[in-house]
Amino acid sequence: DTAVSQTPKYLVTQMGNDKSIKCEQNLGHDTMYWYKQDSKKFLKIMFSYNNKELIINETVPNRFSPKSPDKAHLNLHINSLELGDSAVYFCASSQDDNEQFFGPGTRLTVL
Amino acid sequence: AQSVTQLGSHVSVSEGALVLLRCNYSSSVPPYLFWYVQYPNQGLQLLLKYTTGATLVKGINGFEAEFKKSETSFHLTKPSAHMSDAAEYFCAVRYSGGGADGLTFGKGTHLIIQP
Numbered sequence: 001d002t003a004v005s006q007t008p009k010y011l012v013t014q015m016g017n018d019k020s021i022k023c024e025q026n027l028g029h030d031t032m033y034w035y036k037q038d039s040k041k042f043l044k045i046m047f048s049y050n051n052k053e054l055i056i057n058e059t060v061p062n063r064f065s066p067k068s069p070d071k072a073h074l075n076l077h078i079n080s081l082e083l084g085d086s087a088v089y090f091c092a093s094s095q096d097d098n099e100q101f102f103g104p105g106t107r108l109t110v111l
Numbered sequence: 112a113q114s115v116t117q118l119g120s121h122v123s124v125s126e127g128a129l130v131l132l133r134c135n136y137s138s139s140v141p142p143y144l145f146w147y148v149q150y151p152n153q154g155l156q157l158l159l160k161y162t163t164g165a166t167l168v169k170g171i172n173g174f175e176a177e178f179k180k181s182e183t184s185f186h187l188t189k190p191s192a193h194m195s196d197a198a199e200y201f202c203a204v205r206y207s208g209g210g211a212d213g214l215t216f217g218k219g220t221h222l223i224i225q226p
Binding site: 041097104 | 152156215
């Protein structure tokens with residue numbers, strides 16, 4: 001029983017397309033996150049979300065939008081994909097001030 | 112603003128030797144500090160964390176780290192390296208009450224274990 005799961009694991013698509021990545025956590029955590037890991041393995045926070053507020057990293061283009069249908073899910077929608085969006089995207093969750101649990105990642109390749 | 116510096120993008124040690132991965136942080140408020148490990152094509156796994164209390168923190172797989180406020184450091188050590196320790200290691204920081212802001216990561220250190 002995976003704590004934080006993501007689908008798909010791999011996503012290959014053309015420039016200009018719109019795609020979504022799904023994330024689910026079964027830990028009962030209040031806060032979920034999306035991180036981007038670039039080709040140099042640098043990790044950067046994109047969004048954090050709980051049932052009260054969405055915090056957006058100011059460097060994230062507005063083509064990226066998180067959608068949370070319920071407390072256990074935080075999906076990532078990306079419009080008009082660009083070459084520079086190619087990366088590994090990680091979902092994570094945490095409760096209060098405790099550590100974050102990460103999903104296995106989704107490798108996005110934009111052609 | 113907070114930041115993390117990991118000295119050495121690549122560290123190579125012999126099997127059985129001491130592992131030392133360096134991490135320095137910058138934070139205007141007391142930090143929470145973390146070390147995560149990432150194996151190839153996998154997600155991040157928590158090794159250990161410092162929030163409050165004892166400054167020497169023990170984690171999984173024989174790793175430990177010591178929070179030194181005067182040096183703004185949180186270096187990761189393991190007395191004897193094993194081949195299975197080969198991975199990418201990330202130091203991360205956030206501050207108390209800042210959980211919703213996410214973690215600020217260092218650039219990572221690739222640990223190579225030589226037989």
